Amino acid sequence: KKVQILVCGGGNGAHCLAGLASLRPNAEVSVLTLYADEAERWTKVLVDKKLKISATYNDGTNGELESRPKLITKDPASVVPNADIIFMVVPAFAHQQYLTEIAKHIKDNTVIVGLPGQAGFEFQCLSILGNKAKTCAVSSFESLPWACRILEFGCHVQILGFKESLGAALLQGSQCTLSAPAFDTIQWILGEKPKIKPIQNYIAVNLMAKSIIHPPLMYGQWSKWNGQSLDEKPLFYQGVDDLQASLLSKVSDEVVATAKAIEQQRSGIDMKDVIHILDWYKEYYRYQVTDSSNLMKAMQTNKAYDGLLHPMKPAGDGKYVPDFSYRYTAEDVPFGLVVMKGIAQIAGVATPVMDEVITWAQGKLGKEYLVGSELKGKDLPSSRAPQSYNFHTLDDLFNV
Ligand code: NAD
Secondary structure: OOEEEEEEOOOHHHHHHHHHHHOOOOEEEEEEOOOOOHHHHHHHHOOOOOEEEEEEOOOOOEEEEEEOOOEEEOOHHHHHHHOOEEEEOOOHHHHHHHHHHHHHHOOOOOEEEEOOOOOOHHHHHHHHHHHHHHHOEEEEEOOOOEEEEEEEOOOEEEEEEEOOEEEEEEEEOOOOOOOOOHHHHHHHHHOOOOEEEEOOOHHHHHHHOHHHOHHHHHHHHHOOOOOOOEOOOOEOOOOOOHHHHHHHHHHHHHHHHHHHHHHHHOOOOOOOOOOOHHHHHHHHOOOOEOOOOOHHHHHHOEHHHOOOEOOEEEOOOOOEEEOOOOHHHHOOHHHHHHHHHHHHHHHOOOOHHHHHHHHHHHHHHOOOOEEOOEEOOOOHHHOOOHHHHOOOOHHHHHOO
């Protein structure tokens, strides 16, 4: 019997995964995209074309791969009931819509994968799946396996780089039985790279989410801004200064302290994969960072970041002002920092720098998650903090 793979989404990552998975023998791949008219448009494009992936491998060689998913649809009932494994490859703000639409159709022993999950993915999954979570498995990856972008919608995507390895956690329901270990199946679908690195527990993966990077850099850059429009969009990473690097480093310290505190309070819990952001750059961007003597230099000299700019919008006078509705704040705060703050609060760890960043960002977003140093703002339920789903103690977090 062929493995039934469902890819949810229609963006860069969804194109890559749909293409790669369709290359596997013994697999049948469907795509579910609920967004606008993406399903119709993608279906039309593939009538007389294949989906091409132009890939640059880590040894510098290039390759082209061609395949075609079996079906692209916006109707969950036509694809979810058959799926053995369901990948969510959409920005975190779209997870709720997908999970809500697919939940009632999911059969027993299905694996649901957040690729990437982003912080709070499991809390949201378990809440929406309800009792069904017992018969399913939920996995979340710390990031997307590739740096990638669509070149032509529906039929051509570029993989600029494959991650060498990628951390992932798995929560398998007590009544879920899988015919093969979930990570073996996912590795087979992804191919050789990245190599999946199993992380001992899902809270560690939540604390490993890279959503910690953007908000402190945004805060460092724009909290001192005088409100004047700018002639050019500033460089996001190559322009990082001492203040921004120091803010990010301190937020990362608070995340690592949270992991350590949990390890001390729970026997058997291993948090060694929650590492400081500078160590992460040294490990994950070994070949791209040319100066890793400190965090500021590591970001300024990371080739993977060349030319990336601050999110800006036109000011009307031919100049630019910052766009605080971009996902660097709109996504990375409610589905990132606020979740980590929630875990820190449960672990009893103070996070003054994270609080400062969240307080500034929520003002720009017109939201209230934090009041002082406590997560009790009126918009908390719309974030994925554990408290939004009634997780209030370490027992709640680890007895799922
Ligand atoms: P993307 O920006 O390509 O996603 C766009 C897609 O999301 C759309 O095609 C649509 O299917 C869906 N979408 C957009 N707006 C929507 C809405 N209002 N309602 C419902 N669906 C909507 O995303 P991506 O580049 O594939 O990235 C997926 C995730 O991976 C993100 O969390 C991103 O931060 C992360 N990531 C991406 C890269 C990369 O190289 N692309 C690298 C690392 C991490």
